[in-house]
Amino acid sequence: xxxxxxSLIVPVxxxxxxxxxxxxxxxxxxxxxxxxxxxxxxxxxxxxxxMRELRKIAAEDQRxxxxxxxxxxxxxxxxxxxxxxxxxxxxxxxxxxxQDPPELIxxxxxxxxxxxxxxxxxxxxxxxxxxxxxxxxxCYYRLLTSMSAYPIPLDTGDFRLIGRNVADVFLKxxxxxxxxxxxxxxxxxxxxPLEYVRQERAAGKTKYTLKKMLKLALDGITGFSTKPLTxxxxxxxxxxxxxxxxxxxxxxxxxxxxxxxWLWALCGVCLLLGAVLFFLGVQGAxxxxxxxxxxxxxxxxxxxxxxx
Ligand code: UDP
Ligand code: MG
Numbered sequence: 001x002x003x004x005x006x007s008l009i010v011p012v013x014x015x016x017x018x019x020x021x022x023x024x025x026x027x028x029x030x031x032x033x034x035x036x037x038x039x040x041x042x043x044x045x046x047x048x049x050x051m052r053e054l055r056k057i058a059a060e061d062q063r064x065x066x067x068x069x070x071x072x073x074x075x076x077x078x079x080x081x082x083x084x085x086x087x088x089x090x091x092x093x094x095x096x097x098x099q100d101p102p103e104l105i106x107x108x109x110x111x112x113x114x115x116x117x118x119x120x121x122x123x124x125x126x127x128x129x130x131x132x133x134x135x136x137x138x139c140y141y142r143l144l145t146s147m148s149a150y151p152i153p154l155d156t157g158d159f160r161l162i163g164r165n166v167a168d169v170f171l172k173x174x175x176x177x178x179x180x181x182x183x184x185x186x187x188x189x190x191x192x193p194l195e196y197v198r199q200e201r202a203a204g205k206t207k208y209t210l211k212k213m214l215k216l217a218l219d220g221i222t223g224f225s226t227k228p229l230t231x232x233x234x235x236x237x238x239x240x241x242x243x244x245x246x247x248x249x250x251x252x253x254x255x256x257x258x259x260x261x262w263l264w265a266l267c268g269v270c271l272l273l274g275a276v277l278f279f280l281g282v283q284g285a286x287x288x289x290x291x292x293x294x295x296x297x298x299x300x301x302x303x304x305x306x307x308x
Contacts, residue, residue, distance in 0.1 A: 005036040007088030011078035015096045016049035017203035029102040033109045039064045040082045045072035076178040092161045098202035100159035108161040117189035121159035128200030147225040152185040175295045177219040226288030233281025239274030
Protein backbone atom coordinates (compact mmCIF):
# COMPACT_ATOMS: atom_id res chain seq x y z
CA UNK A 1 0.00 0.00 0.00
CA UNK A 2 1.36 3.40 -0.98
CA UNK A 3 1.66 6.22 1.53
CA UNK A 4 -0.73 8.44 -0.45
CA UNK A 5 -4.28 8.80 0.72
CA UNK A 6 -7.51 9.44 -1.20
CA SER A 7 -10.51 11.14 0.42
CA LEU A 8 -13.87 10.45 -1.17
CA ILE A 9 -16.45 13.10 -0.33
CA VAL A 10 -20.10 12.14 -0.64
CA PRO A 11 -22.91 14.62 0.13
CA VAL A 12 -26.11 12.81 1.08
CA UNK A 13 -29.63 14.14 1.37
CA UNK A 14 -32.47 11.66 1.76
CA UNK A 15 -30.50 8.82 0.22
CA UNK A 16 -31.35 5.83 2.44
CA UNK A 17 -32.24 3.77 -0.62
CA UNK A 18 -29.00 4.33 -2.52
CA UNK A 19 -26.46 4.10 0.32
CA UNK A 20 -26.51 0.28 0.61
CA UNK A 21 -25.81 0.04 -3.15
CA UNK A 22 -23.42 2.98 -3.38
CA UNK A 23 -21.05 2.21 -0.50
CA UNK A 24 -19.82 -1.20 -1.73
CA UNK A 25 -19.20 0.17 -5.23
CA UNK A 26 -17.29 3.17 -3.87
CA UNK A 27 -15.23 0.98 -1.55
CA UNK A 28 -14.37 -1.49 -4.33
CA UNK A 29 -13.28 1.35 -6.62
CA UNK A 30 -11.08 2.89 -3.92
CA UNK A 31 -9.46 -0.48 -3.12
CA UNK A 32 -8.47 -0.71 -6.79
CA UNK A 33 -6.40 2.47 -6.63
CA UNK A 34 -3.88 0.79 -4.35
CA UNK A 35 -3.79 3.82 -2.05
CA UNK A 36 -4.96 4.35 1.48
CA UNK A 37 -8.36 6.02 1.58
CA UNK A 38 -11.22 7.45 3.61
CA UNK A 39 -14.87 7.97 2.69
CA UNK A 40 -16.47 11.10 4.10
CA UNK A 41 -20.24 11.05 4.04
CA UNK A 42 -21.84 14.41 4.77
CA UNK A 43 -25.48 14.14 5.79
CA UNK A 44 -27.04 17.40 4.72
CA UNK A 45 -29.92 17.36 7.19
CA UNK A 46 -31.76 14.23 6.02
CA UNK A 47 -34.52 13.10 8.36
CA UNK A 48 -35.17 9.68 6.81
CA UNK A 49 -33.12 6.54 7.45
CA UNK A 50 -29.97 8.06 5.96
CA MET A 51 -28.19 8.40 9.33
CA ARG A 52 -29.23 4.86 10.32
CA GLU A 53 -27.58 3.55 7.15
CA LEU A 54 -24.49 5.69 7.67
CA ARG A 55 -24.09 4.55 11.28
CA LYS A 56 -24.30 0.95 10.15
CA ILE A 57 -21.62 1.47 7.50
CA ALA A 58 -19.33 3.47 9.81
CA ALA A 59 -19.58 0.86 12.59
CA GLU A 60 -18.15 -1.80 10.28
CA ASP A 61 -15.59 0.31 8.45
CA GLN A 62 -13.16 2.60 10.27
CA ARG A 63 -12.31 4.32 7.01
CA UNK A 64 -15.82 5.69 6.75
CA UNK A 65 -16.29 9.07 8.43
CA UNK A 66 -19.63 10.77 8.80
CA UNK A 67 -20.51 14.42 9.27
CA UNK A 68 -24.10 15.33 9.92
CA UNK A 69 -25.55 18.82 9.53
CA UNK A 70 -28.13 20.23 11.92
CA UNK A 71 -30.33 21.09 8.95
CA UNK A 72 -30.24 21.20 5.18
CA UNK A 73 -27.52 23.61 4.06
CA UNK A 74 -27.42 22.47 0.45
CA UNK A 75 -25.18 20.30 -1.65
CA UNK A 76 -22.39 22.87 -2.17
CA UNK A 77 -21.92 23.41 1.56
CA UNK A 78 -22.09 19.69 2.28
CA UNK A 79 -19.21 19.17 -0.16
CA UNK A 80 -17.34 22.09 1.45
CA UNK A 81 -17.66 20.53 4.91
CA UNK A 82 -16.28 17.30 3.51
CA UNK A 83 -13.32 19.16 2.03
CA UNK A 84 -12.66 20.87 5.35
CA UNK A 85 -12.44 17.51 7.13
CA UNK A 86 -10.62 15.54 4.43
CA UNK A 87 -7.04 14.52 5.20
CA UNK A 88 -6.17 12.93 1.85
CA UNK A 89 -3.53 13.88 -0.71
CA UNK A 90 -6.27 13.86 -3.31
CA UNK A 91 -9.96 14.58 -2.76
CA UNK A 92 -12.69 13.14 -4.95
CA UNK A 93 -16.21 14.58 -4.91
CA UNK A 94 -18.97 12.26 -5.99
CA UNK A 95 -22.78 12.18 -5.77
CA UNK A 96 -24.30 9.48 -3.61
CA UNK A 97 -26.85 8.44 -6.23
CA UNK A 98 -24.32 6.67 -8.52
CA GLN A 99 -25.03 9.01 -11.44
CA ASP A 100 -21.27 9.51 -11.46
CA PRO A 101 -19.92 5.94 -11.70
CA PRO A 102 -17.45 5.20 -8.86
CA GLU A 103 -15.68 2.83 -11.26
CA LEU A 104 -14.04 5.93 -12.80
CA ILE A 105 -12.17 6.66 -9.57
CA UNK A 106 -9.08 4.54 -10.47
CA UNK A 107 -8.81 6.40 -13.82
CA UNK A 108 -9.05 9.76 -12.07
CA UNK A 109 -6.36 8.74 -9.62
CA UNK A 110 -4.15 7.56 -12.47
CA UNK A 111 -4.39 10.97 -14.19
CA UNK A 112 -3.58 12.65 -10.87
CA UNK A 113 -0.53 10.40 -10.42
CA UNK A 114 0.56 11.50 -13.89
CA UNK A 115 0.59 15.11 -12.73
CA UNK A 116 -2.91 16.58 -13.11
CA UNK A 117 -3.97 18.88 -10.26
CA UNK A 118 -7.66 18.59 -11.14
CA UNK A 119 -9.41 15.78 -13.00
CA UNK A 120 -12.96 16.75 -13.82
CA UNK A 121 -15.70 14.50 -15.09
CA UNK A 122 -16.99 15.66 -18.45
CA UNK A 123 -20.41 14.32 -19.35
CA UNK A 124 -20.50 13.14 -22.92
CA UNK A 125 -24.01 11.80 -22.44
CA UNK A 126 -26.62 12.12 -19.72
CA UNK A 127 -28.85 9.11 -19.20
CA UNK A 128 -32.29 9.28 -17.64
CA UNK A 129 -32.47 13.04 -17.25
CA UNK A 130 -35.37 15.10 -18.46
CA UNK A 131 -35.23 17.14 -21.64
CA UNK A 132 -35.95 20.20 -19.48
CA UNK A 133 -32.87 19.62 -17.30
CA UNK A 134 -30.55 18.95 -20.24
CA UNK A 135 -31.87 21.93 -22.23
CA UNK A 136 -31.71 24.43 -19.37
CA UNK A 137 -28.24 23.18 -18.41
CA UNK A 138 -26.99 23.59 -21.99
CA CYS A 139 -28.36 27.16 -22.23
CA TYR A 140 -27.14 28.11 -18.78
CA TYR A 141 -23.54 27.00 -19.25
CA ARG A 142 -23.30 28.87 -22.52
CA LEU A 143 -24.66 32.03 -20.87
CA LEU A 144 -22.27 31.64 -17.93
CA THR A 145 -19.28 31.10 -20.19
CA SER A 146 -20.11 34.26 -22.14
CA MET A 147 -20.23 36.30 -18.91
CA SER A 148 -17.44 34.84 -16.82
CA ALA A 149 -13.83 35.88 -17.21
CA TYR A 150 -12.73 32.39 -16.20
CA PRO A 151 -14.06 29.81 -18.65
CA ILE A 152 -15.97 27.06 -16.87
CA PRO A 153 -15.75 23.87 -18.96
CA LEU A 154 -19.08 22.92 -20.54
CA ASP A 155 -20.99 19.82 -19.42
CA THR A 156 -19.20 19.37 -16.13
CA GLY A 157 -20.57 19.00 -12.63
CA ASP A 158 -18.90 18.65 -9.29
CA PHE A 159 -17.68 15.08 -9.92
CA ARG A 160 -13.95 15.63 -9.85
CA LEU A 161 -10.63 14.88 -8.22
CA ILE A 162 -8.64 17.73 -6.75
CA GLY A 163 -5.10 17.49 -5.45
CA ARG A 164 -4.13 18.65 -1.96
CA ASN A 165 -2.67 21.87 -3.43
CA VAL A 166 -6.07 22.75 -4.94
CA ALA A 167 -7.97 21.67 -1.84
CA ASP A 168 -5.86 23.99 0.30
CA VAL A 169 -6.96 26.94 -1.85
CA PHE A 170 -10.60 25.87 -1.47
CA LEU A 171 -10.11 25.98 2.30
CA LYS A 172 -9.16 29.65 2.00
CA UNK A 173 -12.19 30.64 -0.08
CA UNK A 174 -14.90 31.14 2.50
CA UNK A 175 -17.58 32.85 0.41
CA UNK A 176 -21.15 31.89 1.26
CA UNK A 177 -22.88 31.60 -2.11
CA UNK A 178 -20.67 28.82 -3.40
CA UNK A 179 -20.40 27.50 -6.94
CA UNK A 180 -17.63 24.95 -6.62
CA UNK A 181 -17.11 24.16 -10.30
CA UNK A 182 -16.69 27.88 -10.99
CA UNK A 183 -14.29 28.32 -8.06
CA UNK A 184 -12.28 25.43 -9.43
CA UNK A 185 -12.13 27.13 -12.86
CA UNK A 186 -11.14 30.43 -11.22
CA UNK A 187 -8.16 28.76 -9.53
CA UNK A 188 -6.59 27.57 -12.73
CA UNK A 189 -4.04 24.73 -12.21
CA UNK A 190 -3.64 21.82 -14.61
CA UNK A 191 -7.17 20.56 -15.11
CA UNK A 192 -7.69 17.42 -17.17
CA PRO A 193 -11.11 16.20 -18.36
CA LEU A 194 -12.23 12.59 -18.04
CA GLU A 195 -15.18 11.82 -20.30
CA TYR A 196 -17.98 9.64 -19.02
CA VAL A 197 -21.62 8.79 -19.51
CA ARG A 198 -23.72 10.14 -16.67
CA GLN A 199 -25.93 7.31 -15.47
CA GLU A 200 -29.49 7.21 -14.25
CA ARG A 201 -30.09 7.64 -10.54
CA ALA A 202 -29.67 4.27 -8.73
CA ALA A 203 -32.80 4.87 -6.62
CA GLY A 204 -35.00 7.65 -5.35
CA LYS A 205 -35.68 11.00 -6.94
CA THR A 206 -33.52 14.06 -7.56
CA LYS A 207 -32.97 16.20 -4.45
CA TYR A 208 -32.15 19.24 -6.54
CA THR A 209 -35.48 21.02 -6.64
CA LEU A 210 -36.11 23.76 -9.19
CA LYS A 211 -35.60 26.31 -6.41
CA LYS A 212 -32.21 24.83 -5.49
CA MET A 213 -31.20 24.73 -9.15
CA LEU A 214 -32.13 28.38 -9.61
CA LYS A 215 -30.13 29.38 -6.53
CA LEU A 216 -27.10 27.49 -7.82
CA ALA A 217 -27.50 29.07 -11.26
CA LEU A 218 -27.68 32.55 -9.74
CA ASP A 219 -24.67 31.87 -7.48
CA GLY A 220 -22.77 30.82 -10.58
CA ILE A 221 -23.47 34.09 -12.36
CA THR A 222 -23.25 36.52 -9.46
CA GLY A 223 -20.20 34.79 -8.00
CA PHE A 224 -18.19 34.96 -11.19
CA SER A 225 -19.36 37.96 -13.12
CA THR A 226 -20.16 41.57 -12.36
CA LYS A 227 -21.25 42.11 -15.95
CA PRO A 228 -24.98 42.28 -15.07
CA LEU A 229 -24.16 45.20 -12.73
CA THR A 230 -22.43 47.22 -15.41
CA UNK A 231 -24.82 46.36 -18.25
CA UNK A 232 -26.86 49.62 -17.77
CA UNK A 233 -23.63 51.53 -18.30
CA UNK A 234 -23.42 50.40 -21.91
CA UNK A 235 -27.15 50.43 -22.52
CA UNK A 236 -27.47 53.92 -21.02
CA UNK A 237 -24.53 55.19 -23.05
CA UNK A 238 -26.11 53.83 -26.25
CA UNK A 239 -29.54 55.34 -25.43
CA UNK A 240 -27.95 58.74 -24.68
CA UNK A 241 -25.98 58.66 -27.93
CA UNK A 242 -29.09 57.80 -29.93
CA UNK A 243 -31.16 60.56 -28.32
CA UNK A 244 -28.48 63.14 -29.14
CA UNK A 245 -28.63 61.98 -32.76
CA UNK A 246 -32.43 62.29 -32.48
CA UNK A 247 -32.07 65.90 -31.27
CA UNK A 248 -29.90 66.66 -34.28
CA UNK A 249 -32.43 65.09 -36.66
CA UNK A 250 -35.32 67.05 -35.07
CA UNK A 251 -33.29 70.27 -35.25
CA UNK A 252 -32.68 69.73 -38.97
CA UNK A 253 -36.41 69.02 -39.47
CA UNK A 254 -37.34 72.14 -37.48
CA UNK A 255 -35.10 74.31 -39.65
CA UNK A 256 -36.38 72.83 -42.92
CA UNK A 257 -39.91 71.38 -42.87
CA UNK A 258 -40.78 72.13 -39.23
CA UNK A 259 -40.94 69.54 -36.40
CA UNK A 260 -43.75 68.76 -33.95
CA UNK A 261 -43.15 69.63 -30.27
CA TRP A 262 -43.60 66.01 -29.14
CA LEU A 263 -40.47 65.01 -31.08
CA TRP A 264 -38.44 67.35 -28.88
CA ALA A 265 -40.11 65.89 -25.81
CA LEU A 266 -39.41 62.31 -26.96
CA CYS A 267 -35.72 63.04 -27.44
CA GLY A 268 -35.59 64.73 -24.03
CA VAL A 269 -37.20 61.75 -22.29
CA CYS A 270 -34.85 59.30 -24.03
CA LEU A 271 -31.85 61.38 -23.07
CA LEU A 272 -32.91 61.37 -19.42
CA LEU A 273 -33.67 57.64 -19.49
CA GLY A 274 -30.23 57.02 -20.94
CA ALA A 275 -28.62 59.15 -18.24
CA VAL A 276 -30.48 57.27 -15.49
CA LEU A 277 -29.40 53.92 -16.89
CA PHE A 278 -25.85 55.18 -17.31
CA PHE A 279 -25.51 56.27 -13.70
CA LEU A 280 -27.13 53.04 -12.55
CA GLY A 281 -24.31 51.31 -14.38
CA VAL A 282 -21.73 53.58 -12.74
CA GLN A 283 -23.13 52.57 -9.36
CA GLY A 284 -23.06 48.95 -10.48
CA ALA A 285 -19.37 49.27 -11.26
CA UNK A 286 -18.67 50.44 -7.71
CA UNK A 287 -20.97 47.85 -6.14
CA UNK A 288 -19.11 45.27 -8.20
CA UNK A 289 -15.85 46.36 -6.63
CA UNK A 290 -17.29 46.19 -3.12
CA UNK A 291 -18.55 42.71 -3.95
CA UNK A 292 -15.19 41.55 -5.27
CA UNK A 293 -13.43 42.86 -2.17
CA UNK A 294 -15.98 41.40 0.23
CA UNK A 295 -15.36 37.91 -1.13
CA UNK A 296 -11.97 38.07 0.53
CA UNK A 297 -10.50 35.45 -1.76
CA UNK A 298 -6.76 34.98 -1.88
CA UNK A 299 -5.22 37.54 -4.25
CA UNK A 300 -3.15 34.95 -6.07
CA UNK A 301 -2.43 31.27 -5.92
CA UNK A 302 1.07 29.88 -6.00
CA UNK A 303 1.02 26.53 -7.73
CA UNK A 304 4.65 25.63 -7.14
CA UNK A 305 7.64 26.89 -5.27
CA UNK A 306 11.22 25.92 -5.94
CA UNK A 307 13.95 26.14 -3.32
CA UNK A 308 11.82 28.29 -1.06
N1 UDP B 1 -27.70 16.75 -2.05
C1 UDP B 1 -27.35 17.37 -0.84
N2 UDP B 1 -28.11 18.40 -0.39
C2 UDP B 1 -29.17 18.90 -1.08
C3 UDP B 1 -29.48 18.31 -2.34
C4 UDP B 1 -28.72 17.25 -2.80
O1 UDP B 1 -26.40 16.96 -0.18
O2 UDP B 1 -29.81 19.84 -0.62
C5 UDP B 1 -26.88 15.63 -2.54
C6 UDP B 1 -27.64 14.39 -3.00
O3 UDP B 1 -27.86 13.50 -1.93
C7 UDP B 1 -26.71 13.80 -4.05
C8 UDP B 1 -26.05 15.03 -4.65
O4 UDP B 1 -26.20 16.07 -3.69
O5 UDP B 1 -25.70 12.99 -3.47
C9 UDP B 1 -26.66 15.44 -5.97
O6 UDP B 1 -28.05 15.61 -5.82
P1 UDP B 1 -29.12 15.00 -6.85
O7 UDP B 1 -28.66 13.68 -7.35
O8 UDP B 1 -30.45 15.01 -6.20
O9 UDP B 1 -29.08 16.09 -8.00
P2 UDP B 1 -29.09 15.86 -9.59
O10 UDP B 1 -28.11 14.78 -9.88
O11 UDP B 1 -30.48 15.48 -9.92
O12 UDP B 1 -28.69 17.19 -10.15
MG1 MG C 1 -28.11 12.97 -9.07
